[in-house]
Amino acid sequence: MTPRLRSGRTYHDDSPWPHLDLGPHDDRRYFEQLIKAIFQAGLRWPVIESRWTAFGEVFHGFDPVAVAAMTEQDVDRAARDPRIIRHHRKIADAVASTRTFGADGWSSVRAMVLDRIGGPLAVRVVRDPDPPPGGIVVQVLATGMCRSDWHAWAGHDEIRLPHVPGHELAGVVSAVGDGVSRWSVGDRVTVPFVQGCGRCRWCRSGNAQVCPEQEQPGFTQWGSFAEYVALYAADANVVGLPEAVTFEAAAALGCRFATSYRALTGRARLTADEWVTVVGAGGAGLSAVMIAKALGARVIAVDRNPAALAAASALGADHVLTADGSRDIPGSVLELTAGGSHVAIDAVGSEQTCADSILSLRRRGRHVQVGLLPPVGGHPRVPMARVIGWELDLLGSHGMAAADYPGMLALIERGELLPQALIERVISLDEAAALLPTFDTAAPAGMTMIDPRRSPQPS
Ligand SMILES: [Zn+2]
Ligand SMILES: [Zn+2]
Numbered sequence: 007m008t009p010r011l012r013s014g015r016t017y018h019d020d021s022p023w024p025h026l027d028l029g030p031h032d033d034r035r036y037f038e039q040l041i042k043a044i045f046q047a048g049l050r051w052p053v054i055e056s057r058w059t060a061f062g063e064v065f066h067g068f069d070p071v072a073v074a075a076m077t078e079q080d081v082d083r084a085a086r087d088p089r090i091i092r093h094h095r096k097i098a099d100a101v102a103s104t105r106t107f108g109a110d111g112w113s114s115v116r117a118m119v120l121d122r123i124g125g126p127l128a129v130r131v132v133r134d135p136d137p138p139p140g141g142i143v144v145q146v147l148a149t150g151m152c153r154s155d156w157h158a159w160a161g162h163d164e165i166r167l168p169h170v171p172g173h174e175l176a177g178v179v180s181a182v183g184d185g186v187s188r189w190s191v192g193d194r195v196t197v198p199f200v201q202g203c204g205r206c207r208w209c210r211s212g213n214a215q216v217c218p219e220q221e222q223p224g225f226t227q228w229g230s231f232a233e234y235v236a237l238y239a240a241d242a243n244v245v246g247l248p249e250a251v252t253f254e255a256a257a258a259l260g261c262r263f264a265t266s267y268r269a270l271t272g273r274a275r276l277t278a279d280e281w282v283t284v285v286g287a288g289g290a291g292l293s294a295v296m297i298a299k300a301l302g303a304r305v306i307a308v309d310r311n312p313a314a315l316a317a318a319s320a321l322g323a324d325h326v327l328t329a330d331g332s333r334d335i336p337g338s339v340l341e342l343t344a345g346g347s348h349v350a351i352d353a354v355g356s357e358q359t360c361a362d363s364i365l366s367l368r369r370r371g372r373h374v375q376v377g378l379l380p381p382v383g384g385h386p387r388v389p390m391a392r393v394i395g396w397e398l399d400l401l402g403s404h405g406m407a408a409a410d411y412p413g414m415l416a417l418i419e420r421g422e423l424l425p426q427a428l429i430e431r432v433i434s435l436d437e438a439a440a441l442l443p444t445f446d447t448a449a450p451a452g453m454t455m456i457d458p459r460r461s462p463q464p465s
Contacts, residue, residue, distance in 0.1 A: 116458065117232030118439050120169045123161035127439035132170070135228065135236035137183030140204075142240040144195060148257035149230040150174035151438055151454045152289055153355075154199075154378060156445040162380040163225050171442070172229030172456075173199040173222055176247065176256035186240050194247040196256040197237055198264060199223070200405040204242025212409035214242060215268075231435060233458045245411045250419045254455050255426040259414070261405065262290035262453070263425045266353070267297050267414050269374040269403035274349040278302030281347035283339050283366040284323075286354035287314035289453045290376050292428050294351050295321045300422050303349075306342060308335055308362065313451040321427070329362070336365035346371055355379045357386040364389050364398060372399040429453045434460035 117132045137143045155171045157163060176196040179189050189195065201221045202214025209217050221238045223229040228236070237244060247256050270276045282298045284291045287309040298305045299322040306325045307318035315326040327338050340346050346368030352360045355377025364373045379386050393400060406414075417423040430452030433441070438456045 115233040116435060117170045117228070118172070118435050118442075120159060120165075120171060121167060123165075123167070124159065124443075127159070127171075127442055129435045129439050132232070135234055137181045137186075138236055138238055139183050140185045140240060141183045141236055141238045142179050142186060142189050142195075142244065143181040143234050143236050144175065144177040144197075144230075145180045146172075146175050146230045146233060146235055146458050147177040148175070148253040148432075149456045149458065150257050150261065150289070151231075151442065151445065151456060152261055153445060154261065155224065155231075155442055157378060157380060158225055159442055160446070162378075165225060170228040170230075170232050171224045172231035172235070173224035174257050174260040174262070175223070175230035175235060176253040176260075177235075180234060183240075188241045189244055194249075194253070194256075195244050196247055196260055197223075197244050198405050198408055198411075199261045200407075201238055201243040202407065204239040209242055209407075212407055214407040214409070215405045231438065231456060231458070243408050245408045245415070248415060248419050251415060252426060254429055254432070255418065255424075257455060258289075258293075258425040258428055258453055259411075259418075262288075263293040263297075263428070264406040264411070264414065265376055265403055266290050266293040266351070267423075268406035268410060269351055269376050269401075270294060270297050270301065270303075270349070271413075272406070272410065273401045273403050274351075274372045274374050276301055276303055276349050279304065280349060281306065281343045281368075283308065283347040283350040283363060284318070285309075285329075285335075285350065285352050285359045285363045285366075286377060287311070287318045287326075287451070288353065289428060291351070291353035292317055292321060292452065293425070294353060294376075295323050296423060296425075296428070299323075300417065304343075306339055306347065306366075308339075308359075311451060317451050335362045339366035340368075343368065345369070348372065349374070351376055353377050360386060361389050364400070365392060367396070367398055369396040370398070371396070372401060374401045374403050376403050429455050431455070432457050432460070434458075 115132060115134050116129055118127050118129050119132065120127055135143050149172050152174065154173065158165055158171055179191050179193040179195055182189055182191060198215065199222055200215045202209040202217030203219040206217055206219065208214065214220070221227055223235055223237065227238070276282060276298060278301060280303050282303045283306045284294045284298070285308045287295065287307045291307065291309070295305050295307055295318050305323045306327060307315060307323040308327045308329050309315050309318070310329045312328065315328060318326055325342055327333065327335055329335055347366055348368060349372050350363040350366045351374045352363040353376045359377065360375065360379065367373060392398065414423070418425065432455045435456060435458050441454070
């Protein structure tokens with residue numbers, strides 16, 4: 007950490023002491039954490055300037071004469087102040103992290119910011135997030151980009167501007183808020199993209215993925231396309247990572263992989279030797295292919311992109327079908343499977359892919375809708391006559407709660423599932439900012455992962 011020595015005009019310009027300007031603020035917790043961080047770093051700044059007068063009771067700090075008379079003991083006494091000590095251990099470790107002070111004296115981080123729906127994305131310095139009560143701040147070491155980010159950019163979700171996207175993440179805990187008991191600075195963690203409140207009946211029954219008070223980083227709050235992200239209700243939602251699971255593999259789980267895992271296991275209850283049709287071989291679809299094969303099922307992958315189908319074949323898909331508009335996809339599936347697949351997943355989210363999935367099923371089959379179907383241009387038509395006549399089950403899948411992660415992580419630890427194999431490229435925040443607006447039509451095969459540390463420092 008490099009606190010800045012300010013030389014411009016400040017309140018203490020007439021003080022002979024070097025001083026650290028913490029800038030104006032109204033957040034006591036933030037101030038306390040910074041002060042403690044400074045002491046823990048072994049810095050003994052004779053003057054810590056702030057325009058929050060409440061702290062003056064410790065420093066009497068804003069009268070230049072009193073400040074000039076301040077002794078080392080005064081500083082030590084401040085360091086023992088119980089309001090500061092409270093954060094002792096957490097902040098000591100935070101100091102060792104990579105936060106820097108921005109030009110305005112605030113600790114600040116780089117983030118990809120959206121100022122206008124459908125507008126360009128800019129990577130710039132923003133204020134360092136604070137851990138909310140019951141929450142934590144995570145230093146993001148890997149964060150995946152998916153079509154949901156494009157939906158948010160395009161205005162299909164309600165977001166408040168300016169906004170930071172990103173909802174698939176893994177990293178290290180860098181700050182812990184009040185009331186958090188399970189997590190400490192330095193813990194390796196990931197989190198489902200849906201974060202439940204931790205208190206309601208759904209959360210308490212292990213179903214935080216449908217919590218009515220859920221938060222979603224990158225949608226309802228600032229997300230992970232940044233060096234740091236704040237997470238809510240950490241004890242209920244955050245998942246610790248076994249050493250054997252890399253940050254990239256873990257970031258690949260949060261949205262598409264975990265959603266596909268739950269779609270096939272918890273929702274469709276897929277069993278060995280059943281047929282599965284996976285419509286769409288992007289991140290979620292390829293995850294479904296890998297998981298279905300690991301469960302012993304037989305898989306047909308459908309996509310319009312030959313590269314995506316090649317990836318599906320490499321993951322063990324038994325058949326691949328190119329959806330080039332000329333082929334009758336359901337007819338082909340019914341032929342290959344002697345009557346239709348037992349389970350089908352729409353991993354894209356369009357009227358066409360949803361219908362292809364449903365019409366590929368055998369009688370009494372199970373369809374799982376994984377790809378988002380935003381009501382753009384009216385709600386999609388769904389072939390309900392077939393659903394009724396053949397007694398099909400239509401299932402939704404909305405991520406996976408933290409409570410269900412251990413079973414999936416165990417399979418990853420044992421090497422039976424390899425989410426990292428789905429990662430096609432790792433890019434910087436700046437590259438991602440340029441790529442995101444094209445992600446609807448130009449999404450490359452496989453998963454795209456961002457490493458925020460790759461980004462250059464602003465000049
Ligand atoms: Zn809840
Ligand atoms: Zn996603």
